[in-house]
Amino acid sequence: MLGLGAALFPYELAARSLDRAKLSKFGLQLYSVKEEMAKDAAGTMRKLAGFGYKQFEGFDGGKGILWGMQPAECKSLLSEIGVDFISSHANVFKDLDAQAEQAAAVGMKYLICPYIGAQKSVDEWKKVADKFNAAGETLKSHGVKFAYHNHDYTFKMLDGQLPQDILMENTDADLVDFELDMYWAFVAGYDPLEYIARFPGRFKLCHVKDAEAAGSNAHDRGVLLGSGEMAYADIIKKSKKYGMKYFVVEQERFVGTNPMEAAEKNAAYLAKLKV
Template sequence: MINQRRKFIQLGTVLGLGALGLPLQYCSSPKKEDSTENASGLLKLEKFGIQIYSVKEDMDTDPIATFRALGGFGYKQLEGFDGGKGILWGMQPTEFKSLMTEIGSEMVSSHCNVFENLESQAEMAAEVGMKYLICPWIGPQKSLEEYKKKAAEFNIIGEKLKPFGLKFAYHNHDYTFVDMEGKIPQDILMEETDPALVDFELDMYWAYVAGINPAEYLAKYPGRFRLCHVKDAEAGTGDPHQRGVLLGQGEIPYAKLIKESLNLGMEYFIVEQERFPTGTPLEAAESNAKYLGSLEY
C-alpha cells in the first residue's frame, strides 16, 4: 500500500470548496443546529455518538448497564451492531425505547447483515426510531465487476428499506481504497449507486491508513456521506490494524476534519475504538467522549 499520508497539509486550501466547483449548499458555514458556539466564536459538536462494538465485551455481559454508562459519558447518539442477540440486544421495542429515553440517547443506526432477514430487522429498527441500517463488510472483491454487482445489490436494499422509513448505508474498510485495475473500488460503489437509495458511512481511520485524505474524498462526493466513524491513528506507517489510539493521541486533525465534513453533508459523528493500548473499553469510551465534547473547530 502506497503511503500517501500528507498529514493534511494545507487542508483548508485543498478544500477550497468554491474552487472545487461544489454545489452551493455545501459551501456554507457548519450548521448551527449541529453545534454550539462559545464566546470566541468557535464551535463544538452538540451531539455525537459511539458504535457500541467499541464496548462489545461489556455489551455481551450486561447491555443495559453498558447503554446507561455510555449515556452517562455524554453520547447522545448510538450505533448498534448485531452481537448475536439481534439489533435490539434481546429487548422488545417498547423496552428499548424506554431505555433510550432514560439515558437521553437515541439509536440512530445499526450495523447488521443486510443480506438476510432484512425486512424483520427493518421493522424493529423503524419501531425504535432508527434512521439507518448499515452494511459493515462485504470483504475484498475479486474484480471491479464484482464491486459493480455489490453496488446493484445496495440499490435494491435501499429500495426495500424505503417503506420502513429507513435509509441504507455502506461502511468502508481500507480494502475499498486500494487500487484495483487502475480504479479505486470505493469510487465504483459511489458511482454505481443511486444517491436517493444509498448513503455511505466513511470510516475516517480506514480511509486514512489506506493513504486517503478523508476530507478530500468527502469533497469528491459531497452529500453522499451522512455518517462517519471517528477514530485516531498514531503517527507512522506500520500495520494499519495496530495504529489505533484514543482520540487526540494520534495525527488525524479532527478539528479541521469535522468542520469540513459538516460543510459537505456529514450529519453523524460516531466514535469507534477497536484497539486499546491502555485501559478498558469503557474507559476509552469515556475518554473519547471527553475529547469530542471539548473539541473546538
C-alpha cells in the same frame, strides 16, 4: 472611544474565531464495548450516556440489533437516558424486512452494511453496488435508509479503479448513503476530507477514530482521540459542509486502557472539541 473600538475590533474577531462551537451531539459504535454489551446491554448503555454520548450505533452481537430487547423496551430505555439510536450495523442480506421493522420502531435512521470484503474484479464491485441498491429499496419501504461502512480494502486500487469510487458511482443516491470510516481511509493513504468533498451529500455518517504515526501494519495504528495524527476539529467542521450529520466514535485498539475507559476519554475529548 471610536478609535479604541476600531483598535480592538481585530482582537474581538480573533477571540470569536477561537470561540468555535462545540459538537452538540456525537455517538458511539457499541462494538467498541462489545464485551460489556454482551454482559449487560442496558446497564452499559446507561453508563455510556453518563459519559456524554447522545447517540448510539449498534451492531448485531448475536441477540439481534436490539440486543434481545423488544422495541418498546429499547425505546423506553433510550428515552430514559436521553440517547438516540441512530443506526446499526447489520447483516443487510438476511431478514432485512424484519430488521427494518425493529429499526424503524426505535427511530433508527440507518441500517448499515459493515463489511463486504474485497472483490476480485471491477464487475464484482458493480454487482455489490446492485445489491446495495436493492437493499436500499427494501429499507426505503420501511422509512429507513441503507448505508455502507468502508474498510481499507475499498481504498486500494483494482484494475486502475478505486473500489470505493465504483460504489459511489454505481449506487442510487436516493437509496444508498455511506458511512466513512475516516481511520481506514486515512491509513490507506487518502485524505478523508478530500474524499468527502468529491461526493457531497453522499456521506451522512462517519466513524471518528484516530491513527498514530505510520507503522508496519495499518490495523495496529488506532489510538485514543486526540493522541494521533488526525486533526478532528478541522475534519468535523469542514465535513459538515459536505453533508456529514453523524459523528460516531469507534475504538478497536486499546493500549494502556480498557474499552469503557476509552469510551469515557473519547467522549471527554469530543465534548471539549471546538469545531
